[in-house]
Amino acid sequence: MDLDTVRTFVAAADAGQFQEAAAELAVTQQAVSKRIAALERNLGVRLFTRTARGAELTIDGQAFLPHARELLRAAERAGASVRPGRRPLRVDVLTSRSAQSGLMRGFHRAHPDIELDVLMLFDIETAVAAIRSGAIDASFRAVAAPGRPLPEDIESVRVLDEPLQLLTGPAHALAAARSVTLAQLTGHRIWMPGIVPGTEWTAYYDDLVTEFGLTIEATGPNFGSDALLDTIADTPALATFMGEHTRLIWPADHGLRRIPVTDPTPVYPHSLLWHRDNPHPALATLRAHLAATTAGHDAAGTWAPRWVIPR
Template sequence: MDLDAVRAFVAAADAGQFQGAAADLSITQQAVSKRIAGLEKHLEVRLFTRTARGARLTIDGQAFLPHARNLLQAQERAAASVRPGSRALRVDVIGRRLAPAGLLRGFHRARPDTPLDVVTLFDADAAITAVRAGTIDAAFRAVTRRADRLPDGIEAARVHDEPLQLLTGPDHALAGARSVTLAQLAGHRIWMPGIVSGTEWAAYYDELAAAFGLTIEVTGPDFGTEPLLDTIAETPGLATIVGEETRLVWPADDDLRRIPVHDPTPVYPHSLIWRGDNRHPALTALRDHLGTVGADDDRDGATWTPAWAR
């Protein structure tokens, strides 16, 4: 549908005459007539009855008017979603069920009038590239590089440390434990098929496994969360690791167990990445909000993060 014709129709309906619509749109009356005629041909109905005093909406025109207004509003929202300086704050999260998405939901609850677009990129390198290019405003990622090794103009701040948990089925040897230590996990098979070599999460779990002698297996295709949970529920010798704030749902019959890990507690270091010259007002609001969330400052051995996050 020709939206310029729809705009001419709405302007004529509001003005009550084609001449007034032409003045409002800064086009000729002939152009207004041509656009509306084309719209009527497309819809196969008459939208106006022409009178000596102007133009009066037909019954079909009255029915079409509110939808026409919605079309123009949708067009404006679509344009605003990509228009520099006016689009919604565009933020990358590693997954929509993971902790960063929860942080973003908390920001939305605190600032419900702030428009947000949420995207999911593959890894930190892709996120940094998109932030640099300005196609996204910020990204939640673990940052494996020191601040002075980030690309010019890119800034990052650690905003949240998320404790990890062991996830087991009901027949696993550790299923009845209220908590487990990292030392207790040594010798148990931890299956995490979603780990992809070269990503920031692979770097994290590689260092975790090396530091505590864990067996983390990444073999087999990653069919997604539900098949992973089904396999963990049915296999006594397998467990996996999840973030404390990861949102998971499983059938009651699976009877999965989420068990805290302590001595020390491994925490995943979530950082916010943004471009220093980005002046989007909502970005400042997001950074201020996350500043109140904070990262754990416990460095006395009760928590563990990789060397690159310290």
């Protein structure tokens, strides 16, 4: 199936005759006839009934028409997604299941007319470079890297402090706890195989470890979220941290427990980064939306590294 052919089909359906569609498309009537015939041959059904004064859609043609229009719209959107200038707002998030994705979904609900492209870049280095080059418009990053302040031309605002919860299997010693303190976690094995050395994730958990004397293991290959959850569910001595808003998809019978952490509650400080001079109109809308919807969080009783972007 060829998009030009589909375009021809839609034009012919709208015009009600091949001649007029041909004029619109600046080709001959014979070309339209051949294209439609080829499309009908490919699909194996007749799309038009040819009459003495034109061509009208068969029932198959009527059923096909909205799909054809949708196909053209999809093509238009695909092209627009990389068109320089006036392309959709490009925002980088950590993962598709993070709280950041939730924020973006909320933004999309509030502004369904604003075209969005959500990507997942590797780390904050890549993200900052992409922002500076104009390849992306904004990035949700947890934190700035310690000792390495953001460049002058990158602005940022902290938009969400997401409490971390302990995720355990049903046989874990703390599985029945309604909440745990950071002190109680001393000696327990916390496993975070998704942490890539050198990223801001590592810096965050390094600080957490040194300040509260926890044991966090980042060893072992990361086989993905599913494998992590499987292991957590089956291993009584193992637990992991997970953002309160992180959406999980796991088999219901795993019996995983989410346990709030207190005294203090470690929070993951999601910030929005963007370029000072970025003129994308939707960027201002996004910033305003985030400012309006994430205001008024209480920082009392929470912990975050000192080097993060201040509130």
